[in-house]
Amino acid sequence: MKFKKLLIATASIVSASPLLTSVPVFASTPQPVTTTVTVSSDCSSPTAINANPLGRYSKVKLTVAYNDIDDPDDATEGETLHVYDTGNVFDQTVQVDSPTVTFPTFVTPDNDNVYGCVNGYDGDETATITAEITPGPCQPNTTLSGSSWVSQFPTSTSTSDLVDPFRTNANNFIGALQNAGASVSISATYRPPQRAYLMHYAYEIARKNMDPTDVPLRSDVAVCWVHTTSNGSVDHAASKKAAADMVKDYQIVHEPSLTSNHTQGLAIDMNISWSGTMTITDGNGKQVEIKAPRSGATNSDLWAVGASYNVYKLASDHPHWSVDGH
Ligand SMILES: [Zn+2]
Numbered sequence: 001m002k003f004k005k006l007l008i009a010t011a012s013i014v015s016a017s018p019l020l021t022s023v024p025v026f027a028s029t030p031q032p033v034t035t036t037v038t039v040s041s042d043c044s045s046p047t048a049i050n051a052n053p054l055g056r057y058s059k060v061k062l063t064v065a066y067n068d069i070d071d072p073d074d075a076t077e078g079e080t081l082h083v084y085d086t087g088n089v090f091d092q093t094v095q096v097d098s099p100t101v102t103f104p105t106f107v108t109p110d111n112d113n114v115y116g117c118v119n120g121y122d123g124d125e126t127a128t129i130t131a132e133i134t135p136g137p138c139q140p141n142t143t144l145s146g147s148s149w150v151s152q153f154p155t156s157t158s159t160s161d162l163v164d165p166f167r168t169n170a171n172n173f174i175g176a177l178q179n180a181g182a183s184v185s186i187s188a189t190y191r192p193p194q195r196a197y198l199m200h201y202a203y204e205i206a207r208k209n210m211d212p213t214d215v216p217l218r219s220d221v222a223v224c225w226v227h228t229t230s231n232g233s234v235d236h237a238a239s240k241k242a243a244a245d246m247v248k249d250y251q252i253v254h255e256p257s258l259t260s261n262h263t264q265g266l267a268i269d270m271n272i273s274w275s276g277t278m279t280i281t282d283g284n285g286k287q288v289e290i291k292a293p294r295s296g297a298t299n300s301d302l303w304a305v306g307a308s309y310n311v312y313k314l315a316s317d318h319p320h321w322s323v324d325g326h
Contacts (some may be wrong), residue, residue: 005322022222024148028276030134030135030136030137031134032059032061032132032133032134033132033133033135034130034131034132034133034136035049035050035051035130035131036128036130036131036132037049037079037116037128037129037130037131038126038127038128038130039081039116039117039118039126039127039129040118040121040123040127041117041118041121042117042118042120043082043117043118043119043121044117044286044309045117046082046115046117047115047116047117048114048115049062049083049113049114049115049116049129049131050113050131050133050276051112052140053095053109053111053112053113053140053232054108054111054112054113054114054136054140054237055110055111055135055136055137055138055139055140055142055224055264056108056109056110056111056112056133056136056138056140056224056228057107057108057137057138057228057232058107058108058112058133058134058135058136058232059105059106059107059108059133059134059135059136059232060085060090060105060106060107060108060114060131060132060134060276061089061102061103061104061105061106061131061132062083062102062103062114062129062130062131062132063100063101063102063103063129063132064081064083064092064100064101064102064103064116064127064128064130065100065104065127065128065131066081066094066095066096066097066098066125066126066127066128067096067097067125067126067127068096068125078095078295079096079097079118079119079120079121079122080093080094080095080096080119080126081093081094081096081116081117081118081119081123081125081127082115082116082117082118082119083111083114083115083116083129084093084114084115085106085108085112085114085115086112086114087108087109087110087111087112089106089107089108089109089112090103090106090114093119094127096125107230107231107232108136110138110140110141110142111140111141112140114131116129117324123267128190136232137212137213137224137226137228137234137254138224138226138228138281139217139222139224141222142222142223142224143222143223143224144223144224144227144240144242145202145205145212145223145225145227145239145242145243145246146245146246147245147249148221149198149246150246150249150250151197152194152195152198153192153194153198153209153221154192154195155188155189155190155191155192155195155262156188156189156190156191156233157186157188157189158188158189159171159174159186159189159268161179161190161265162189162190162265162266162268163187163264163265163266165310166265166266166310166311166323167265167323169310169311170268170309170311170321172285172309173284173305173306173309173311173321174186174317175207176272176280176281176282176305177251177272177280178188179280179281180274180279180280180281180290181270181274181275181278182272182273182274182278183271183273183274184270184271184272184278185270185271185272186268186269186270187269187270187271187319188262188268188269188319189260189262189265189267189268189269190263190265191260191263192263193259193263194218194220194221194264196256196257196258196259196260196262196263197218197221197248197258198221198223198250198259199246199247199250199256200254200255200256200258201215201225201243202243202244202246202247202250202252203247203255203256204242204243204244205225205239205243205253206238206240206243206244206247207219207244207247207255208255209240211226211236212226212227212234212236212239212240213226213234213244223242224241225239225242226239227239227242235326238307260326261322261323261324261326265319266322266324267321267322267323268311268320268321268322268325269319269320269321270296270319270321271295271296271297271318271319272295272296272297272302273294273295273296274290274294275294277290277291278290278291280292280302280305282304282305282308282309283305283308283309284322285309285312288301288304288305290302290305296319296321297318298318303315306321310323311323311324313325314326
């Protein structure tokens with residue numbers, strides 16, 4: 001079998017870095033790539049026409065020429081050529097020495113492959129299959145965007161996922177709060193960058209009209225942002241709806257950034273409350289009295305105690321404390 005190199009524009013998602021890759025999937029209109037493969041194999045070992053599995057809604061147009069070299073008048077042999085895809089969208093049998101035929105374009109299911117083979121190959125038949133393949137908007141084996149992603153890559157609520165020395169400082173501050181009788185409820189520490197990526201681009205598509213085909217891929221998040229109609233064209237309304245569902249289920253209020261102190265293990269969201277007057281030991285070993293308001297969100301005396309532990313409050317974000325106040 002002989003392959004021309006099949007370049008699928010969407011195939012280059014392998015990332016050298018575990019962090020965000022900024023490789024665009026493709027421009028808004030994916031371009032068709034043509035490859036020609038010679039098939040001279042029996043159907044016990046079919047010849048692959050595409051080099052890489054195809055993602056859903058790839059478009060394939062096949063042109064087939066099939067000749068029996070030693071027996072051009074087909075007087076004694078009648079082996080047929082079988083051309084088909086694994087998703088059972090395309091399945092054609094071609095008679096030997098028939099005229100070259102171009103079949104109508106078909107749209108693939110996810111993770112599809114196209115094969116050709118000769119039924120009863122005896123060595124003197126040659127088929128040439130030219131495939132014009134337009135990559136679909138999704139990599140193979142991806143899951144469409146939508147609410148199902150929200151439970152993936154969960155945010156930690158444990159200080160053990162923070163990075164030192166901030167981890168130790170946060171633990172010391174929380175320990176002092178608990179010794180002073182405060183109630184501390186942690187809602188977020190480390191946010192995986194994959195989650196930040198999903199949150200960020202869901203917001204961009206849903207709220208800022210980003211074209212879903214322009215979202216860069218991450219090799220470690222098998223999401224497809226582009227929803228499609230049954231004929232394979234981009235369904236912008238469905239893509240935006242799925243992103244909006246994610247924004248809602250993530251409970252996103254402000255535009256999420258791709259990198260933040262949370263994605264670096266340098267921030268903690270926690271609700272802190274107490275009753276009466278709390279006497280707490282600050283980071284310098286000094287006893288400090290904290291009265292009303294009895295909430296970590298609003299009591300700037302407590303913020304000063306946090307700062308003595310190198311845990312700094314972001315005033316505009318009620319539960320948020322970090323390494324630098326951002
Ligand atoms: Zn936060």
